[in-house]
Amino acid sequence: MTWNTKVTELLNIKYPIIQGGLAYLAYSELASAVSNSGGLGQITAMSLESPEALREEIQKVKKLTSGPFGVNFAIGQHGRPYTHFLDVAIEEEVPVVSVTGGNPEPFFNYLDGVDVKKLVLVAAKRQAQKAEQLGADAVIVVGQEGGGHLGKDDTSTLVLIPHVVDAVSIPVIASGGIGDGRGLMAALSLGAEGIEMGTRFIATKECVHANEKYKSAIVKGTVSDTTVIKRTLGAPGRAITNKWTEKILELEKMKAGYEELKQFISGQANKNYIYNGMEDGGFAWAGQVMGLIDDIPSVEELINRIIKEANEIRHQWGK
């Protein structure tokens, strides 16, 4: 069975499966494994120390795969200036960029005239419409069950995808809560042209930067073992529930501001868990889908399995 969708055509990939930008985790090993397995792998620019470190990482990906890949830019409020990083992506002629966490307008203006496919990760209809208006080639739409930063409206993927599909003409890529062939087929049924997965790709062999304790927490965790933190800062994000997230919620309940919360939600606190395995000494983003994840396969095994499951469903449906 073939897998042609508007997203496979747009991105020139075999399967409509995209690996999400994953702050501090999405490097060349993971991205190239996804691209070599027929999906679109991505590396995350803003987790890298410098533009030159991004160049090195891009060059590593190019050595490891001949397939298309993306560079993700999280351009959040407290983020670093990104134009020097974007310059490198342009110079290295990366085929795809994705952007999230801020207004894509200046980002797109900067890319004016550059031959690159532009994806925007959004969490609401109006953001998707704005991305389309600004010239995005596709939108990635994340529902509230997803891992990492989310929209403020708590809309589930099941509702948000058709809502956005009806509102834009560019292809929609469904994200949030997807981890297997059933999720892929569900997303396509809702009108999406592909899927993006975050949490599922962390629990793979090629996500080499994730501490084994993080992967093991994803495998052991149930659908109820995540918590949304930073809601009071207007930047909600879903993480694995632990003592650290409980402390954050307690502070948020007491109306702590950014200054008080800073040390608990910092990049260092994130790294303490995801790199150093300090399960109660930091936090780790993950989505509710971790309750459906029970192994740590290679990326190739994972993608082949998802496609096999999806093909079985297509067969049952007679499609």
Ligand SMILES: Cc1cc2nc3c(=O)[nH]c(=O)nc-3n(C[C@H](O)[C@H](O)[C@H](O)COP(=O)(O)O)c2cc1C
């Ligand atoms: C650990 C982690 C870090 C993330 N970092 C980023 C990021 O830097 N940029 C981005 O566009 N999305 C980021 N996301 C969101 C993912 O790309 C994806 O949209 C999300 O994980 C989808 O939900 P799922 O985890 O249920 O698959 C992150 C998600 C996780 C779990």
